[in-house]
Amino acid sequence: MMRLIKGTRIPMSEESFINTGLAQFYDEHARRFMMPVYRRFAAKAADISTAGNRLLDIGTGSGRLAIELAKARPDWQITGIDISEEMLKIARQNAAKGNLADRIDFRQASAEALPFADGHFAMVASNASLHLWTDPVKVFKEIDRVTSPGGYCLLWDNMRLCLLTPLLNIIGRIMGMNSSQCRLWMQAVRSSYTITEVKAILKESALKDARVVIEPRFLELGIYWKKQ
Helix, strand or coil: CHHHHHCCCCCCCHHHHCCHHHHHHHHHHHHHHHHHHHHHHHHHHHCCCCCCCEEEEECCCCCHHHHHHHHHCCCCEEEEEECCHHHHHHHHHHHHHCCCCCCEEEEECCCCCCCCCCCCEEEEEEECCHHHCCCHHHHHHHHHHHEEEEEEEEEEEEECCHHHHHHHHHHHHHHCCCHHHHHHHHHHHHHCECHHHHHHHHHCCCCCCCEEEEEHHHCEEEEEEECC
16 A cells, blocks of 8 residues: 555566457457557657657557557558567557558567567557556667657656546546446556656666656557657
8 A cells, every 4th residue: 555655667578468358358448548649658758750660659558549540641561569469459450450461460469579670660669568568768778779860759657646546547437437447447557667767768768868758638648759
């Protein structure tokens, strides 16, 4: 209880998303409650002019953000990675339903060891994945490596707002979340970072000149970076 009162981060492992049942549960949660976030994220990304057309979505999960990115920019070829093959199976099904299977390549991979050549992507994107990374500094090094000169990184995640947990629970209920869905959201919030913590992590990383902002509509933080 004291950890929650003090607002101490309680890590949430990405390994917990590997089993089949949770992958299906997560996709249903994303479909019902996350689509406004994905569409707004995709619109922000689509406004950025890139020299190339290859985009990487880290922690793609069931692929719904990758699909919205593909809809927002028909010129992009998108690669989505996740450590969970069960998530990726659902992602491929979702892309096929949207007639986008030919434009989105889903691969099983870790963010800490991206299986791509240096400078391969014009943009690296990620939503609600940072709080699951075991070593964010290592991931940011990989993002820097695979981003082409002049390319971009756009990353959103929850902010840790422990004092607002009761209010967030009420918001979740109003949105129609059941107890399990509210619990998943609260776990993600408690596992997330404060803006001060994110800035400190970035300072030690290859993305030290990234800009960190608050995305108030969804109580998220945003990381914006352009590779020089």
